[in-house]
Amino acid sequence: MVKHSFSNLLGREQRQEESAIKALRAIKKIAQKPVLHFAIFAVILSVIKVLSEQKILQSSFATAVGSTIIFCIVGLGFCLLLGYSALASLGTAGFIAVGAYCAYFCLSQWQFTIGTAFLLAILVAFVVGVVVGFISLRIEGIYLAIVTLGVAQILKEAFAALKDTIRLTGKQITISWLNDMRLTTDHVYFILVIALFILMVLTKNLMDSPTGRAMLAMKNSTSAAQAFGISLLKYRLLAFVLSTIYAAIGGFLYMLFIRNASNSSDTLFALSTSLNILGAVIIGGTKSIWGTIGGTFIIYGIDKMFLQDIEFFRANPTLITLFCGILVIVVVMFFPGGLVQLLLEIKLKIKKLIVKIREGIYGKDIG
């Protein structure tokens, strides 16, 4: 029963080695738990905000990161829809509008609390998702994509008829049970980070769960899926409801963070937003969470975070659009699997390089 283990009494060398082994094991454990990766990412994002408040980074940088986070949230929902259920949807912008307009009406016109407003936004998104889900049973493929575009247009025009430009003031965004404390954009930034973290964890869990597998089965072979108990109705509805709710959350948070949106021109609620989210997900690698985050940062982030600071780009703002367009096309042409594929290839190349270097120094193993 009792073993002789003298580790505590050994030389310093051995103890150092043991602690090194423990540290490596800890890192390995962290590397295996995706939740911890997401947490580290959330911490990095928060640090960015703190740095910008201390004026080490510009405040516009933090704002850009914040709005990119919002689009990451929308992108996650779209990733579930496109990557896991192969359902094409160009209606994302309309669903974002649902969340944004709900925030506006609930907070500004009807004076609901934030909690109630949020729940109402989710409820409306749920209903819209169910409707589109039922539609998806009748219509498939590219037709479905354009029908969702039509649904988004209906929503956009209906909302525009109600109110063309929506604006929220700081006065209206208050937490009632904290003595009516006003929620500044700084606070909202941290809410964004937390929301992104939670949704990343939930999405990851969903992808690894039986539901995620069922959605993949439905994507690859509807006959096999049905023969093994997977009801197409249930999972299509689920896919649309989830992605609509994610988009509505994004729209709601957008209104809390950016505080105004206009329905008239080529902005948040237009087809270009839906296309950008589609592009972001595909560039990142359609089934991967990190890919979606990366793709969103490429399409939305690079512009505001970095290029705005370069004088050349600021003078010619359309060059930014040009640059992003070229980036998108290059990635799609040469890396159809997205960023994830690109990173895998880089990893392989690095591994090969390491082996080569080792051989160069130590020679090939003879005998």
Next chain:
Amino acid sequence: MAKILDKLIPSPQKKLVKLRQKRNWLIIERDTCKEELEAKVNKKLSALEEKFNKKLQKPAFEACDKALYIQSQNLDKLIKYDRKNYLKLRAVNTAAIKKIFKLTKKGESFDSVLENQKGKLDKLNAKRDSFLQKLEAKKAAFLEKNSQSTQENYEAAKAEALKVYETEKQSLNQAMQEKLDKKTAKLNAKITAKEEKIKAVKAKITNVHTLPDDVLLSVKGLKMYFGGLKAVDDLTFDVKKGEIFGLIGPNGAGKTTVFNCLTRFYDATGGEMHFKNKLDEVVSLRDFEVHDIILQGISRTFQNVEVVKEVTVLENLLIASTRQYQSTLFGQMFSLPLLKKEEKVMRAKADSVLKYMGLSLYRDRLAWGLPYGVLKRIEIARALMCDPQLIILDEPAAGLNETETNELAELIKKIRTDFDCTILLVEHDMGLVMNVCDHICAISFGRMLAYGTPDEIKASKQVQEAYLGTGGDE
């Protein structure tokens, strides 16, 4: 309108299925909770062990044979040193060999290289010797400082530790037993409650069909018309329990259509399909939707192998058991412990099926890019996941050569025995069909031509005509 209402209000059949699933899961829980509790107790015991080992380290050290101890430590250090040294040795040797090859090509002598190499090797050996000397010095110093060994402290400490360990172990075991009994009692109560509910729902079901004892599936007057095209026209046959039943016919005879009607991919235009499910109840297959058929105990394979290419082989099998999971959507999104438990059970089952089919090698490989024969076996493995009563194989030998077909025949017979199920099969390969089937039904243009044992079918005039045509006297 009635159809929509039908979908919204769960029929008694559906409720029955759900209740039974929950009860089965409770039974599994009850049977596995003993192992779980034991595992927990063992974890606690090993933690205790660790604690005691740490406590005993110092006395053990004092009691041990110091010379032996320092000798083994030095040996370990030497091995580590040699390991690090090996790469340097290798580098020296490779460099030398390269130079030798170069010089031999040029035709010059390579004595200088050998000298160089010897010099370097000597240097490395010298380093090693100095390291050895250091080790010896450390050993001497150590032995000087620690010369005695006190046995008594160690023995006393060990005895005490053992006593405490035994008492802890007893108390833990006792606690575990209590918990086990409590939990089993609770689960048993839940199980009986579910059984009551099941009985109540069952009593509500009015239209009860019956089938003779030995018949598993009875198809009467099955009709499938696509507009004017009569794909299946008034087909009647019985499949007996535990047999292998073959459906043959020329291309376009409607064989796959029959399967699609049975598994509810098509809505049959007319006719009855009665099936005896796992609980010996006779149900009409028309009452079920296509995604509920698997719960009645019917699984199938497809003519065009429909394996999910994007996931691993193991996950393909797990897809087949999606309906067995009790976790709700929220449970899955938050990865609750219930889901983890269910995953363990399901994965163990999938592993056993993979082992049975000889696919354990491919367990974690993506199904994309695997050879055709392997994909076919995955299809069959997937059909076995839910302990089916009836397995429908749609052209399982398509694309296989003769050896593989013979293996398939043996596999089908083995599955029938090992899984205690009935097999319904459509095939073109007459060798396979005659070899494996107990009864065969031959159809043509949606109508039945003949039914009987393989010999009877071989001899049947109608079948010969349908396949070979009526040739006058040629």
Next chain:
Amino acid sequence: MFDAYLSIFIGVLPSMCAGILATFAVTIIFKTSYTTNFAQGVISALGAYVSVEITMMLGWPIWLSVILGIIACFAVGVAIDVGIFRQGRYVNTLGKQIISMGLISIIIGIIPFIFLVTKLEAVPQRPFISLTEGFKIGSTFVQYNTLISIGITGVLLALVFILLQKTKWGLSVRATASNEIVAGMMGVNTRIITAVSWGIAGGLGAVAAIIYVGNVSLSSGYIMTMTQINAFLAGILGGFATFYGPVIGCAIIYLLNALVGCVCVHVEGLSMWKAAIVYLIVMLLVLWKPQGLFGKRTVKKV
């Protein structure tokens, strides 16, 4: 009353012509490349820019600028197919859609650098004939420009239809649209057919935009977005199974627009909701016939 209705219907005609041509362009690309070209709108806007630039900055006659605009877009269309799609490592239909989406950004980004027109404060409308010339029906003023637009549209449509139905080239296009691989095996040079189809789609889009800027000022590269969206909706309304289906679908959408506009004359405050109502009706029609009004139903074999 009748006059109000008439003026509404006459007013919708120019946009309808532009829409019909755009729809046809979208249909051609969809049938031959199986993708939706999201950049359709900006490519046609490019054509309009070329034409307006030549007319305003160089002072050349309109008919010349129109032809140059068409040629420019034809070239752009061919360049996209040959220069981008063919060079990619493995570009499937989804990839082509994303590329077309990236192209939107590229073209929008390039436009300010090439065209001096963008530096102007306000670009006036640039019709074929001045908008003030026309004739009256009752109290409705019908511009000659509208008639010219209709004429051009009709001629182009008839031309392309005749080409598709009666010529060998048209047969090749229909074969490629039906099954590209088999068509290739039958001796159809699918690469040239696809490239030319992109070119023609570009050209048709250019005409659509040029007609459009007759009545609407060329303010940015995004002016054709609404027309493009209508073109996609028309495509599914009519069904991509035929070449004429989407065109009729487009006509339905614009006429529906006019119809609802007429109703709005009577009902107070409804005009805000006009667009939403039109889209709703279109969606319901699509739901009623999922394969399009002229589509063909297929049963999938398990």
